[in-house]
Amino acid sequence: MNDELMIAGKAYQSRLLVGTGKYKDFKETRAAIDASGAQIVTVAIRRTNIGQTAGEPSLLEYLPPEEFTYLPNTAGCYSADDAVRTLRLARELLDGHKLVKLEVLGDPKTLYPNVIETIAAAKTLVKDGFDVMVYTSDDPIIAKQLEDIGCCAVMPLASLIGSGMGILNPWNLQIIIENAKIPVLVDAGIGSAADAAVAMELGCDGVLMNTAIAAARDPVMMAGAMKKAIEAGRESFLAGRMPKKLYSASPSSPTSGLITAA
Amino acid sequence: MNDELMIAGKAYQSRLLVGTGKYKDFKETRAAIDASGAQIVTVAIRRTNIGQTAGEPSLLEYLPPEEFTYLPNTAGCYSADDAVRTLRLARELLDGHKLVKLEVLGDPKTLYPNVIETIAAAKTLVKDGFDVMVYTSDDPIIAKQLEDIGCCAVMPLASLIGSGMGILNPWNLQIIIENAKIPVLVDAGIGSAADAAVAMELGCDGVLMNTAIAAARDPVMMAGAMKKAIEAGRESFLAGRMPKKLYSASPSSPTSGLITAA
Amino acid sequence: MNDELMIAGKAYQSRLLVGTGKYKDFKETRAAIDASGAQIVTVAIRRTNIGQTAGEPSLLEYLPPEEFTYLPNTAGCYSADDAVRTLRLARELLDGHKLVKLEVLGDPKTLYPNVIETIAAAKTLVKDGFDVMVYTSDDPIIAKQLEDIGCCAVMPLASLIGSGMGILNPWNLQIIIENAKIPVLVDAGIGSAADAAVAMELGCDGVLMNTAIAAARDPVMMAGAMKKAIEAGRESFLAGRMPKKLYSASPSSPTSGLITAA
Amino acid sequence: MNDELMIAGKAYQSRLLVGTGKYKDFKETRAAIDASGAQIVTVAIRRTNIGQTAGEPSLLEYLPPEEFTYLPNTAGCYSADDAVRTLRLARELLDGHKLVKLEVLGDPKTLYPNVIETIAAAKTLVKDGFDVMVYTSDDPIIAKQLEDIGCCAVMPLASLIGSGMGILNPWNLQIIIENAKIPVLVDAGIGSAADAAVAMELGCDGVLMNTAIAAARDPVMMAGAMKKAIEAGRESFLAGRMPKKLYSASPSSPTSGLITAA
Amino acid sequence: MNIFINGNLKQLESENVTISALIVALNLTGKRLAIEKNGEIVPRSQFDSVNICDGDKLEIVSAVGGG
Amino acid sequence: MNIFINGNLKQLESENVTISALIVALNLTGKRLAIEKNGEIVPRSQFDSVNICDGDKLEIVSAVGGG
């Protein structure tokens, strides 16, 4: 089945995007990402650790930019300015790389997005030529505004970052999906494979997660589970589920020809 | 990963059991079952259509008993006697085949199990040498009694047969799973791939479904989705999900080294 | 509004039935029951404490049988015989009192009902002339059988006794209510006033609770809250709620005459 | 119990605020509002129907401003300017009345709030001396910003206006309530009395509704149910509910002294 | 002269009409109203003094049932 | 003689004790009780007439708080 995810004009076979944080070491990071089948991986931009011993391994050696599409994020930014500044550095760092994940947070306790600052940053970044995948709340109006600004993908939360609470408000996501002409990816809040399947069955184009894999007892096995869950949910969505009804019209076995009728 | 499902002393690689009813034709039945990867398929026992043109194809030609483990059911039976009589005929029909699915229904409107008659039938069948996989309600006490009677697997409902409502009471299923020393399979009520993943994440040993596949817009694609969902849910259960918390303790990206600290 | 609850031919104005256990002292018990407005109160039958100082106060002095309808229960009974024996003693104790609450438990860990033993006890008690209000699971078939046996009220659980988990499976309760010609009361599992309102909105005829009141920080205030919640839920059910729809057809304010149209 | 709702320095005994739209006639409007016990009623501002027969009754004759606190709203406004203009007219209309309900909608299909325009309007209105009760989404960051701007109450939605879907995301409401130092009222989406009780048990200071009452089969009876539900939910919140646990530690009746121990 | 009331064209015979006079003419005496003239609110206290001129745009609003 | 009350052995000096007498002896006068003797309920009306014999098993119960 040819069912690719198009983001900023590029086609991806995997609808699972993963973060690279919170792993035991780079070896586990790589093993989990391989198991996940993800083609797009998020990275954070941080001050280089000055005075570190030369030759100390770096993330990029384990995840060569030739093999993966990097998605630099603005994690930890609480203002539009910081986010824009961070992504400009990321673009320089990654040789003009344009695809970025914008997130501007509202407070350090909930990590809930600040949609006002997010919109301001999105306008600047789009004008500046970035392909912006934007993390936001499940507010359908804000999601539409971000699309109108020119973001290449809108990424509403399922629940708070790192909470693993799953999809708290599927109805808002449904409205966002119905109204969007750009890809809608669920970002943040997924806690288990079933959560990922639910998101895809709602009609999401993809899911971005990190903690659900990295904080599992066995991250590599969970990464494989997530790969299958995303595919299962997607195919279930495309296959068209049976209708729900409190009472079934008909059992699965014939109601005629029962010997009990004798 | 070697993670087999043991039922009545036999090992199965697939944890998805499927029904064979409600398909357009036998060709679709076979295609869907192949896509599902199921090794155990349920069949109903019905009066032979007398006067049918010879050579008319039969289910068994499309699903040779050499390739699949048949699970004759008692669909449509409302008393222990009818169920026992039906399965004795099934055993004769299938050359002494001992593995059966017992279900005794309470009324034709809800198709909810009659646990009293189910227990009576289970006692007779076990004494009579059958390997009984028993469909029942999500009553943990009844489930335990059926195990004590000697059933080889207990199969509580997720919701009403053919309803596609998914798992209505995960808490009862959890109790049943905690208490059971025999395989627990969710039978009836699964409506989508996500439902199947949820069931497996609860710790079920397997899932039996029919309508969710046969009544999908594209049954073959849905069958493939179910295969992946069952595996995803199982691996997610084994991998050990992250803890849920309303507030996240920590974001996925480092909180230090932010340029914004400049 | 004249909307009485009829049980065994007697009319009650209150649809809230309460237990008398787990209170700090008899004074609090009485204060909470007065605040609840309950007319039917459950009591347990236990061995008299021999050698207790004479004149030590007893429950009956705080809740005179002339003011309240006693509902002796069979809490702690795990067999039909024990339950029947307990209620015969209760009848003698209460001068031939016929209205009783039958509950036969399945195990001490979950306190889930044993419906097989419950049915056996119900048959004996009804034959013996008792008016049986029967605690049971949310199995619609069992509920119907208990009605057919001649119980005067069927009382399915919302969730496990003392769990406060609220209504875990409203769909089963709905089926029970639709099929029943006798009063259906939710018994066990209610944790808060909202839970009680939900139960009544489903169409239950009443609710029986104990822990939700007795284990609240302020039992007397919670008892008053429960009284209002039961009445609110009942009147909401009778008033006929608005239809649910994901999108609203119409706002609450006129869409014409807006100055913004200027 | 003295438990008043303070809004803009004025104390109210009722925590239920109601709209005045969608009723059969003014007589029913008044009867329902009386039954609800509401002290604050919302009204819309619309172009006067020119050429209407003189003496035609008006809402104000049925709900004299001396008896009720009017809360003029901006229903139907899709921009900050329209909302501000509407409320300035309302202030003039109501002799300098300062308490208003600000709502700026995002689109006519979902009636979801436009939080960007809402914030802009709130700033202008607060500067202009209005006491602003503001309708918003369940975005905790936006809710906090509206509080910081100086609104006197923040009113997040439970679900879409007129949908009757109840509280779709109690977790967000919980965060808003925890962070707020001003009253938090749930506005929009309440469909039944149980929904109202759930909102109050979450710790909301009040609930504003219209359709749930006006569109009930019997609006006056539903209004009374809502009054009780609000009080029940409030008292349940104050009384402190019992803890939830899947398994109960203890039954409600004594576990010792059972005759069955004989 | 021609004025606009609530978006509709309205012809008035006489010139130099006050708001108060207009209210009477419109049969709205005693109604609780707020009035905007060319985008500016006219305080009720000035209804007698403020004149309406040709081409004025008036908004006349009242409170109605709403939620 | 020796009897069992609520599962516990109890010694009584005198023979031929009625239930009523026992209740007094047990300091339970005036309490609302139901009594089972060797598995059979003894109606309150018979408390004066029914005698207790050596080895009898008695259950004496009352109503307590419960849910």
Next chain:
Amino acid sequence: MNIFINGNLKQLESENVTISALIVALNLTGKRLAIEKNGEIVPRSQFDSVNICDGDKLEIVSAVGGG
């Protein structure tokens, strides 16, 4: 003679018909069947030896799609 097959009356010319013969006559040769005669299962091994008599009630069943 008259027999009942799956609840329907069926007339057979010849007497002394074996189950096997009946299967041929019913055009069911080669089908996988199980047969109950007057409530008793007839093992396939006995299809050749067991005769059908007037008034016998037969149930002939096979496996069909079901869930």
Next chain:
Amino acid sequence: MNIFINGNLKQLESENVTISALIVALNLTGKRLAIEKNGEIVPRSQFDSVNICDGDKLEIVSAVGGG
């Protein structure tokens, strides 16, 4: 001279140091970096030509694991 690197004061003996030289001095040769000087990004192509002056504020960043 004194400069600030990632918020920390750093003393350099020699004057007229290029970015490239600094990278060597900081033992960061071969690392994938992006550098901001006094709030302005310095393109990698200009690392050899751009000099650092006393009081300059440098941000040196790289990509790390994040979600």
